[in-house]
Amino acid sequence: MTAMLDVKKLQVAYGGIKAIKGIDFHVNEGELVTLIGANGAGKSSTLRALSGLIKPAGGTVTYKGRDITGVPSHALVGLGIALCPEGRGVFARLNVHENLLMGAYSRDDKAQILREVDEIYTMIPRLKERTLQMAGTLSGGEQQMLAIGRAMLAQPKLLMLDEPSMGLAPLMVDKIFEIIRLIASRGTTILLIEQNAQLALENATRGYVLESGEITLQGDAKVLLADPRVKEAYLGG
Amino acid sequence: MSIDVLLQQIVNGLVVGSVYALVALGYTMVYGILQLINFAHGEIVMIGGPTSVFATKWLLSMGRPSLLALLIAILVAMVVCAVVGVAIERVAYRPLRNAPRLAPLITAIGVSILLQQLAILVFGRNYFTFPELISRDPITIGVVTVTMNEIVILLASVALMAALLWLVHNTKIGTAMRATAENQKVAGLMGIDVNKIIAITFAIGSGLGAIAGVMVASNYGQAHYYMGFMLGLKAFTAAVMGGIGNLWGAMVGGLILGLVENVGLIFVRGDYKDIFAFVVLVLVLIFRPQGLIGERVAERA
Structure with missing residues (x-):
């Protein structure tokens, strides 16, 4: 079986300094794969290169057998890839409803889009209560929910989440992961970038550990969770 | 001073002001999306003047009725x-999108001069007479005298502004414009072709500017290669003043x-009229740099 997303020898450099030194990883259809690592390990650089926000310095990214290396971000949405960016990136001066509609920008089926907006509201009732509120006035957790909901409106086959738990209270983090599990259970393939290794590995099928721009460990999420090296480095011993 | x-001056002010407003929209839309002061915008407005003169004259000579012309x-x-x-935008500003902000600003001034010179080449240095398609005869309403031309300018401006607000707030393309203005990277992630949205913004701003150019030409009965300069500066002042x-x-x-x-003309001679705009600009910049309605944003230029 060929992987849905196949990354080979990916390199990212910032002005000659290599942030990602040729990593290989893949995501199979239906999986929830997580990429964990400390701050500055290169997680976000990897995701930025995958999503066309920066051009990789080397390597290839293949999605469903198609080379998408360096394809600009706006063209990826149509292929079924959505990225929920680090720091959430909701449009602060657009209201919740408009933010959700922007997620469906590349689609034309208005009636179906509105049905899916309603589905998001059912899945995340908090957003429904705030539909006409400017996104900038939402709490961090609500913004994260909005960002995920917005990404789902692109009808992605592959959803990439960049640090969804960042800066959120533990209770809110649980809610976010509840939503992520729900999305995964409905068949969307997920690539999850997380600093919270415990939570990420508990929810993932497989995981990769990124250290200083290289993948040092990989395997079944349950196995990684029990691995003494992971425990020591990321799970607080 | 009599009432x-x-x-009368309030009515005159509203007519002139609505033209400033249309031009100011072009400055503010481009600034909103690129944080660029497009100093060439006044020249775009100017191009609308002579172009409409030539077009109307040609259409009239073809025997078209004046309103249709x-x-x-x-x-x-x-x-x-x-x-x-x-x-x-495509040739001069896009290549500089990631350059330090001074570079596109200076480029904009250069483009402005370039357009003025091109206008001399294409249209010549002459003043062109704009045919009186809408009457410029004075009509007296109560104590105020206006022309049909001025009434049309006022009404058309209000309609255009309402249409723009509707477009920006109630359509998919308008929402995408606001999203792009706020965060180009994330807008791209949504599948929005940011370059296309920016081009559309320039097209709309320039289109409104063109109408303003025609209004000025039609109101004063003439158009020339220099008409965009002062109008552009004042509209820019208006945009800064509003935020x-x-x-x-x-x-x-x-x-x-x-x-x-x-x-202000009630109190000083007509020669000094232009002073007001720039006194207002200086006062606004000193006391309320974010403008009357604008929000305070971190200064980037």
């Missing part, structure tokens, strides 16, 4: 100006500037 004079001339001017605006980047700000700023100028 009649004041009323005017409408078609406006459309021609809009298309020409939109094309010029989009071309400027640059803010659509309501541009509209309110334009109207207030028109009013200040014309009411």
Whole structure:
């Protein structure tokens, strides 16, 4: 079986300094794969290169057998890839409803889009209560929910989440992961970038550990969770 | 000072101010999306003047009725100006999008001079007479005297501004414009072709500018290669006064500037009229740099 997303020898450099030194990883259809690592390990650089926000310095990214290396971000949405960016990136001066509609920008089926907006509201009732509120006035957790909901409106086959738990209270983090599990259970393939290794590995099928721009460990999420090296480095011993 | 004079100047101010507002919208839309002061915008407005003169004269010589000639001339001017605006963005500003912000600013001034010189080459240095398609005969309403031309300018401006607000707030493309203005990277992630949205913004701003150019030409009965300079500066002042980047700000700023100028005329000689705009600009920059309606943003230029 060929992987849905196949990354080979990916390199990212910032002005000659290599942030990602040729990593290989893949995501199979239906999986929830997580990429964990400390701050500055290169997680976000990897995701930025995958999503066309920066051009990789080397390597290839293949999605469903198609080379998408360096394809600009706006063209990826149509292929079924959505990225929920680090720091959430909701449009602060657009209201919740408009933010959700922007997620469906590349689609034309208005009636179906509105049905899916309603589905998001059912899945995340908090957003429904705030539909006409400017996104900038939402709490961090609500913004994260909005960002995920917005990404789902692109009808992605592959959803990439960049640090969804960042800066959120533990209770809110649980809610976010509840939503992520729900999305995964409905068949969307997920690539999850997380600093919270415990939570990420508990929810993932497989995981990769990124250290200083290289993948040092990989395997079944349950196995990684029990691995003494992971425990020591990321799970607080 | 009699109340009649004041009323008359208020009406004159609203007419001039609504033209400022239309031009100011072009500055503010581009600033909102690129944080760039497009100093060439005044010249785009100017191009609308002579273009509409040539178009109307040609259409009239073909025996078209005057109102139809005017409408078609406006459309021609809009298309020409939109094309010029989009071309400027593509050729002069886009390559500098990630450059330090001073570079596109200076480029904009350069483009402005370039367009003026090109206008001399294409249209010549002459003043062109704009045919009186809508009557410029004075009509007296109560104590105030206006022309049909001025009434049309006022009504058309209000309609255009309402249409723009509707577009920006109620359509998919308008929402995408606001999203792009806020965060280009994330807008791209949504599948929004940011370059296309920016081009559309330039096209709309230039189209409104074209109409303003036709209004000025039609109101004063003439068009020339230099007409965009002062108009552009004043509209820029209006945009800053209202809060640059803010659509309501541009509209309110334009109207207030028109009013200040014309009411001010009661107290000083006409030669000094232009002083008001720049006194207002300086005062706003000192006391309320974010503009009357604008939000305070971290200064980036």
